[in-house]
Amino acid sequence: MAGLIRPGVMDQDRHDRTKRIPWVDLSRIGSAKVLVVGAGALGNEAVKDLVLFGFRHVDVLDMDTVVRSNLSRCVLFREGDQSSGKGKASLVAERARELDPEVQIRAMEGKVQSLGPEDMKGYGIILGCLDNVAARLHLNANAYHARVPYVDGGTEGFRGRVQAVVPPLTPCLQCGMNRSHFKVMERRFSCTGQDTVFYQPKMAAEITTTSIIAAAQVREAVKVLSGRPAIAHVMHYDGMAGTCEILGLDIDPGCPNHLPTKLS
C-alpha cells in the first residue's frame, strides 16, 4: 500500500536528504556513541560533519586551548575564543550544539594518554584527529584491544591520509609505520640531560585539505556503522596533483597489536 504524504512535509525533516541514501543506517548512526580525539583543525571539521550527518552521541577530547592561528582552519572557533580561557573541546561542544540542539556532545579536557582500553568500550567508532605519532599509536593500540573501529586522519600542507582500522580484520596504524615514524616521535621528546622537552613543530596546514580528510574520516565512520566495508586500507590524498588513491597494507606479523593473546 502506498504511503501517505503531505506537500512540504519532507522538507521539515532535518535528515530527509540523508535518508534517501538507501544503505545509510541512520538509526544506528543516531544511536552509536562516537569519540573524537583532537578538537583542532580535523576535529572541528569532523564534529561538524558528524553532527550534520545525524550522529547524536559525540564525545570530544582535547588538552589544548585556542590560539588565533587556529582560526584559519577551525569552523567552530570564533574571533575572541583565544582569550576566552575555554578549552578547544568545550568550544567545539558548545558550537556543535548550535548546529543541532538535539545532539548530546560531551567535552573532555585531557590527554589521549589518559584513556585506556576500558575507556574505549561503549564507543561504536573512534576518530583520531591528532597531530603526532605518539598519540596516534596510543589511541590505535587501545582502540584495537577494545575491538572498536578506529579511523585516523592526518594532514600536511596539501597532502593527507586516512586509515580505517576495523579490528580484528584489518592492519592497524602501527603495521604501516617504520623507522622514519619512530624518528619523528623521538625528536618530539628530546632529553636535555636534566629534563625531557616536548617539541611541537609548527606544520604546514590549510583548510581545504583539512576539510577533505575529515570528511573522508566521517564517511568511513558512516560506512562502518552502516555495515559497509571500510577502505582497504589507507587513502593517500595529494591535493596538488588532484589524486586520491587507496593503497593496500598487510598486517605486520611482528606488530604488538596483532600478536596472539597468550592464555595465562
Place this chain on the structure above:
Amino acid sequence: MVVRVRVRNAETGATVDMELEMENTVEEIIEGVSAYWEKDPGAYVIRKGRRLLRGQQKVQELDIQANEELELIPDPEGGNR
C-alpha cells in the same frame, strides 16, 4: 644477488635508480633515498603499485622485478594545530 629499482619522489617527481641486495629492507630504501634527496625530517612510506610496503620487509619478500618503480610518499602526521 642484486636487483636494480627506480624510486620516484612523490613530492617532486624526481627519480633515482637504486641497487638493492636481497637482505635490504624497505626502511633502508626510505633512508637511502631520503638522504639522497636531502628530505626534511618526517615520516615516509614506500608504495609498490597499489600496496604500501612495511618497513621491516626485505627485498627478497617483495617480488620486485628489475627496473620496477617504487614511490616514496610523505605520511602526513598533522591535523590538530
